[in-house]
Amino acid sequence: MLRIVTDGAADVLPEWAKEYGIDTIPVNILFGEKSYLQGVELDNEGFYKLVEESKRIPKNVSAFPSSIC
Known part of the structure; x- marks a missing residue:
């Protein structure tokens, strides 16, 4: 499965994140x-x-790689 992952700087709307399966x-x-x-x-x-x-x-400070795992 393919997932989109971004950090909070992208400021993705919560409803978009839910609709498109974006992890922030x-x-x-x-x-x-x-x-x-x-x-x-x-x-x-x-x-x-x-x-x-x-x-x-x-x-x-950008998200730490350990935040993802």
């Missing part, structure tokens, strides 16, 4: 020393709130 691996978003899994530990609203409160631009 969350990326890690870093605010200073704190790390959050996109869409798991930090939703869009929480992300923008942290940006506003911290006045910093967050960094992201």
Whole structure:
């Protein structure tokens, strides 16, 4: 079976993911020393709130290969 796998940076709509069988691996978003899994530990609203409160631009780290296995 063929599967499409992408990371959270693709921002695939949940209904598309379900319809087309797309698996999304969350990326890690870093605010200073704190790390959050996109869409798991930090939703869009929480992300923008942290940006506003911290006045910093967050960094992201691609999904780790171990996240897939």
